Amino acid sequence: MHGTPRPADAPHAGPSAAPLISLRGVTKRFATRSGDEVLALKEVTLDIPPDQFVTLVGPSGCGKSTLLKLVGGIAAPSDGEVRLDGRRLDRPSRDVGMVFQRPVLLPWRSVLDNILFPIQMLGWPKAEYLDETHRLIELVGLRGFEKALPKELSGGMQQRVSICRALIYNPRLLLMDEPFGALDAMTREDMSIEVMRIWTERRKTVVFVTHSINEAVLLADRVIVMTARPGRVVLDIPVDLPRPRSLATEFLPRFREHAETIRRAIYAERRKTP
């Protein structure tokens, strides 16, 4: 059992817990330039309860990013429906924060103004969020860099800024699309620890896309494995590793078992489709 009692133990919670995100038979088709149709997602049905940390693993082209866009409300499903907190998502929701593979900061804005960017776009009063901005900067260890421009920061620091930018308006759901994909291996491990720490302090529902099986197991309450063409869910397992976790968690036998299960699911699918 988990060492810390918290609502994120949700994979063990009964079906009575109302999901924050609910996907019902979600299918997404794209038309390519040549007029062919690509089936990016096929009949995905999925419930994610509040405060759960879910990682999505799978090969390139398995529709992970498409799934995030649907949940973020910036793309609409071709079939099926996406619900956020019971409401059908037909437009972007301010309850969603996004972090991308690259930090995509505004190069002309300081760290502080980059974090405040969503507040400005939402038309909320900036002054009321200054304190929160400073708390977030403190939380990710960027104190002293408030006035710095993105080009003066390392890749890891820039990504921390983009995490703050996603947290500033306090969305209930955080969507992270391979957020450490562009970082070197060591920075990547630091950032995993960092994200777990942030998640402990600011409880959120997180959907985190990654290529790394280890990262997926280390971070998650629950790992969802997807396969490509068409993108669909082939494995959905809870991760019952104790928290708080550290890089040492990766040496636990249970961790290895989870990683092995996920690896098998990915490779079994790959053998089927040459």
Next chain:
Amino acid sequence: MRKITGMSLARLESLQAGAAILALVLLWEILCATLKIQPWLLPPPSRIIRDTWEIRAVLPMHFLATLWAVVGGFFMAIAAGVPLAVAVVYSPLLRRIIYPLLLMLQSVPKVAIAPLMLIWVGYGMVSNMIIAATVAFFPIVINTATGLEAVDPELLDLTSSLDAAKIDIFLRVRLPWALPYLFSGLKVAVTLALIGAVVAEFIGADKGLGYLVLTSSSNMKTSIMFGMLVLLSAMGILCFYAVELAERLLCPWYLPAPTDAGP
């Protein structure tokens, strides 16, 4: 330590360039004297300086006339080009209509349009400005449109996930994003505007450096022609650096950090 050697290297390089130019001018002077070249064919630098100095009283008026045509035409081109680029980026219909027209306009030699401007607008400063503007216009439209479309798609995903207003996205994301692109277009455009202004003065004007080039040519005052060419190139350099200064002030984030040692 490295920085100091870098700076002295840059100084050494500019000294080398300066010395080379000076040597060429000296060689020119010596060749003209020893080969007894007729001054109407190729005047020596000393003669160019002397003759140009003699007409110094009228020079500021002519210099300013050309400069106004350049600056006026340049700003006209911005005023027309930037909104057009915005229209092209935001409306697929306008893009389909405007791009082929632009291409046709661009393929017409501007020098050939200039006499038409004289018929339509008449002689004078406004006409010169318009001719300068038509020459400078194209790179401004193309670069601004490119810049507005170069915005990172993930940044646009972010703004749409926030359900941001179109005007906010334009003013706070697209436009600043396009600024460095706009400026690289402006650097080309200002040089073209100078060409346009001189062409306009060739065709019909009663003042300006281009006008002086033309009249001194017909009077066989070759030394004055050379003097005006020097002044025109000085004006070109001045305008170019003015645009670069504006770029430094308006988009400092775009310039490389001072630690980056560039070639």
